[in-house]
Amino acid sequence: xxxxxxxxxxxxxxxxxxxxxxxxxxxxxxxxxxxxxxxxxxxxxxxxxxxxxxxxxxxxxxxxxxxxxxxxxxxxxxxxxxxxxxxxxxxxxxxxxxxxxxxxxxxxxxxxxxxxxxxxxxxxxxxxxxxxxxxxxxxxxxxxxxxxxxxxxxxxxxxxxxxxxxxxxxxxxxxxxxxxxxxxxxxxxxxxxxxxxxxxxxxxxxxxxxxxxxxxxxxxxxxxxxxxxxxxxxxxxxxxxxxxxxxxxxxxxxxxxxxxxxxxxxxxxxxxxxxxxxxxxxxxxxxxxxxxxxxxxxxxxxxxxxxxxxxxxxxxxxxxxxxxxxxxxxxxxxxxxxxxxxxxxxxxxxxxxxxxxxxxxxxxxxxxxxxxxxxxxxxxxxxxxxxxxxxxxxxxxxxxxxxxxxxxxxxxxxxxxxxxxxxxxxxxxxxxxxxxxxxxxxxxxxxxxx
Amino acid sequence: xxxxxxxxxxxxxxxxxxxxxxxxxxxxxxxxxxxxxxxxxxxxxxxxxxxxxxxxxxxxxxxxxxxxxxxxxxxxxxxxxxxxxxxxxxxxxxxxxxxxxxxxxxxxxxxxxxxxxxxxxxxxxxxxxxxxxxxxxxxxxxxxxxxxxxxxxxxxxxxxxxxxxxxxxxxxxxxxxxxxxxxxxxxxxxxxxxxxxxxxxxxxxxxxxxxxxxxxxxxxxxxxxxxxxxxxxxxxxxxxxxxxxxxxxxxxxxxxxxxxxxxxxxxxxxxxxxxxxxxxxxxxxx
Numbered sequence: 020x021x022x023x024x025x026x027x028x029x030x031x032x033x034x035x036x037x038x039x040x041x042x043x044x045x046x047x048x049x050x051x052x053x054x055x056x057x058x059x060x061x062x063x064x065x066x067x068x069x070x071x072x073x074x075x076x077x078x079x080x081x082x083x084x085x086x087x088x089x090x091x092x093x094x095x096x097x098x099x100x101x102x103x104x105x106x107x108x109x110x111x112x113x114x115x116x117x118x119x120x121x122x123x124x125x126x127x128x129x130x131x132x133x134x135x136x137x138x139x140x141x142x143x144x145x146x147x148x149x150x151x152x153x154x155x156x157x158x159x160x161x162x163x164x165x166x167x168x169x170x171x172x173x174x175x176x177x178x179x180x181x182x183x184x185x186x187x188x189x190x191x192x193x194x195x196x197x198x199x200x201x202x203x204x205x206x207x208x209x210x211x212x213x214x215x216x217x218x219x220x221x222x223x224x225x226x227x228x229x230x231x232x233x234x235x236x237x238x239x240x241x242x243x244x245x246x247x248x249x250x251x252x253x254x255x256x257x258x259x260x261x262x263x264x265x266x267x268x269x270x271x272x273x274x275x276x277x278x279x280x281x282x283x284x285x286x287x288x289x290x291x292x293x294x295x296x297x298x299x300x301x302x303x304x305x306x307x308x309x310x311x312x313x314x315x316x317x318x319x320x321x322x323x324x325x326x327x328x329x330x331x332x333x334x335x336x337x338x339x340x341x342x343x344x345x346x347x348x349x350x351x352x353x354x355x356x357x358x359x360x361x362x363x364x365x366x367x368x369x370x371x372x373x374x375x376x377x378x379x380x381x382x383x384x385x386x387x388x389x390x391x392x393x394x395x396x397x398x399x400x401x402x403x404x405x406x407x408x409x410x411x412x413x414x415x416x417x418x419x420x421x422x423x424x425x426x427x428x429x430x431x432x433x434x435x436x437x438x439x440x441x442x443x444x445x446x447x448x449x450x451x452x453x454x455x456x457x458x459x460x461x462x463x464x465x466x467x468x469x
Numbered sequence: 470x471x472x473x474x475x476x477x478x479x480x481x482x483x484x485x486x487x488x489x490x491x492x493x494x495x496x497x498x499x500x501x502x503x504x505x506x507x508x509x510x511x512x513x514x515x516x517x518x519x520x521x522x523x524x525x526x527x528x529x530x531x532x533x534x535x536x537x538x539x540x541x542x543x544x545x546x547x548x549x550x551x552x553x554x555x556x557x558x559x560x561x562x563x564x565x566x567x568x569x570x571x572x573x574x575x576x577x578x579x580x581x582x583x584x585x586x587x588x589x590x591x592x593x594x595x596x597x598x599x600x601x602x603x604x605x606x607x608x609x610x611x612x613x614x615x616x617x618x619x620x621x622x623x624x625x626x627x628x629x630x631x632x633x634x635x636x637x638x639x640x641x642x643x644x645x646x647x648x649x650x651x652x653x654x655x656x657x658x659x660x661x662x663x664x665x666x667x668x669x670x671x672x673x674x675x676x677x678x679x680x681x682x683x684x685x686x687x688x689x690x691x692x693x694x695x696x697x698x699x700x701x702x703x704x705x706x707x708x709x710x711x712x713x714x715x716x717x718x719x720x721x722x723x724x725x726x727x728x729x730x731x732x733x734x735x736x737x738x739x740x741x742x743x744x745x746x747x748x749x750x751x752x753x754x755x
Contacts, residue, residue: 119596
């Protein structure tokens with residue numbers, strides 16, 4: 020195969036971090052990694068001289084942690100690849116290796132084309148410098164040439180929507196403004212291969228949409244994109260291909276839809292329910308802990324597929340850990356395009372305004388039949404304690420389900436078999452009559468509306 | 470990390486093919502990448518200079534004020550009270566000719582030593598040739614140095630000391646000071662990533678080093694049979710060179726100078742090897 024047919028070739032890529040003494044009570048991989056890094060700090064032998072020179076008894080406990088192990092794949096120019104996986108699965112490590120921030124322990128990457136990585140927005144911004152100065156500073160750090168920045172300067176500033184503040188020191192900017200400027204600079208990089216971490220989660224909703232739009236534009240220009248995100252709808256929207264990492268290994272490589280589905284399955288047991296059996300791993304705050312999220316039918320069945328005519332139960336199970344709190348559980352529903360379909364805080368007259376004693380609770384919100392349109396939806400759940408408002412947990416896109424229409428003629432689709440638009444599809448009352456003479460106008464005329 | 474740049478014809482943008490893998494070799498510095506990122510070096514220097522005097526009342530005047538006050542203190546304590554000999558040169562001139570290259574050196578070592586850690590956020594998020602960090606911070610204090618030279622020339626004029634052709638040799642001594650600062654900083658900046666102790670140690674080392682250099686006293690005060698050891702301190706050569714070029718004092722001993730240069734080159738080369746070796750862990754442990 021000719022080299023120019025491949026933009027990125029990764030072969031046998033591995034990255035090993037050294038862990039210090041293994042500790043028993045590490046709940047998360049992140050904790051483990053952090054303590055590993057901390058002990059690295061204090062040690063002379065970073066790698067290679069494994070455990071031989073360690074200080075006495077500690078040496079035997081020394082361990083390695085493979086952040087990435089024997090990963091191989093090839094990417095053609097113009098492909099958009101979503102890299103997905105749990106926290107600690109090796110996504111960030113892969114990005115850092117691809118972008119040359121850190122070196123592989125083993126294996127090889129071949130990159131054909133200029134590479135730029137966007138792992139953080141506004142990296143290197145100096146608060147004392149003005150917006151204009153920071154555009155040059157940040158652009159240069161990202162590898163742009165001075166002339167290139169000058170040429171695109173107006174475009175960058177316009178994209179960030181901060182024209183009138185461009186000569187103000189960045190320390191006077193709101194965090195949103197600084198982030199917009201940071202993204203604007205990065206969005207104007209002219210590289211053939213673009214590596215993007217979860218940076219779309221910046222700014223307000225409108226700006227996020229603009230960023231996503233910009234990314235789509237970049238993809239259409241035929242540039243190769245690696246995109247890491249926890250936002251599954253954004254991955255399926257932006258990427259044609261998906262790569263799933265699990266514990267440092269590549270465990271699935273295919274179309275983005277297929278891989279996202281596989282991820283949701285592997286991650287959740289089944290796609291439509293997820294439970295946290297281990298309290299150490301459950302999302303939690305001081306006062307409450309999430310135990311399960313499910314999507315189920317009226318008769319209690321957990322299922323991934325719902326008939327459009329049936330109602331859907333969105334359910335969250337949680338423990339209240341401390342007495343004396345008023346709670347507000349809420350559920351959000353997103354579609355594959357990343358549109359939030361609804362955001363519904365619990366509305367239950369029994370518990371409204373009441374302090375809840377500790378214990379296991381199950382809150383279910385019922386979506387009526389003939390309400391949602393067909394498609395795949397993702398569920399996010401959050402729980403806040405009130406007075407003052409404190410977020411206990413917020414889990415994004417925990418479970419997913421599909422709404423399907425069996426086309427039996429009694430849904431809102433009627434006898435139409437083609438593609439229908441819209442995020443809701445209620446069974447509306449239609450009224451059609453023949454002949455203008457017979458039209459019975461409603462007594463409320465347009466005039467009366469004023 | 471190994472990267473092979475190949476300019477390819479076709480396409481409006483320069484394409485380069487890059488191979489990333491575990492490095493071998495001791496001194497496989499990617500000079501082409503260093504060159505490609507030269508504007509980064511420039512912008513780091515520019516940022517350092519710009520930010521340093523932002524929101525200060527007297528701004529760049531600090532560059533003149535610092536050596537001036539130090540010179541006055543040295544003159545009062547060492548020149549007038551302790552009566553340290555100055556080879557027959559007026560003490561303020563004698564100390565200032567040494568203070569300026571020394572201040573440059575101290576600044577360069579301090580800033581460059583902190584350079585990698587101070588830019589931890591960039592280092593952990595973006596690739597660029599890390600060597601630019603100490604390199605740019607060794608260059609940046611040259612601007613302060615150039616400005617403070619105005620003070621020195623003014624003082625020479627006041628003291629009625631004429632300039633000779635020897636002035637043109639000054640850049641060679643400045644280069645020597647730069648190499649000394651660079652060689653040292655390649656070690657300290659990389660070591661500082663893992664052991665922040667280095668950041669605390671640098672000011673002490675510089676202070677001790679100052680007294681081991683002929684700043685407040687002349688080299689002639691050092692016993693003859695210790696001079697060879699003195700030559701191991703390249704800053705001694707730099708300072709003697711400055712005094713020779715500006716005040717017409719005895720020329721630096723060529724043997725001592727040669728010794729200094731050799732020591733320096735060894736330090737710089739081993740510093741590059743060390744920096745490259747440590748560089749690949751920067752992002753992981755910073």
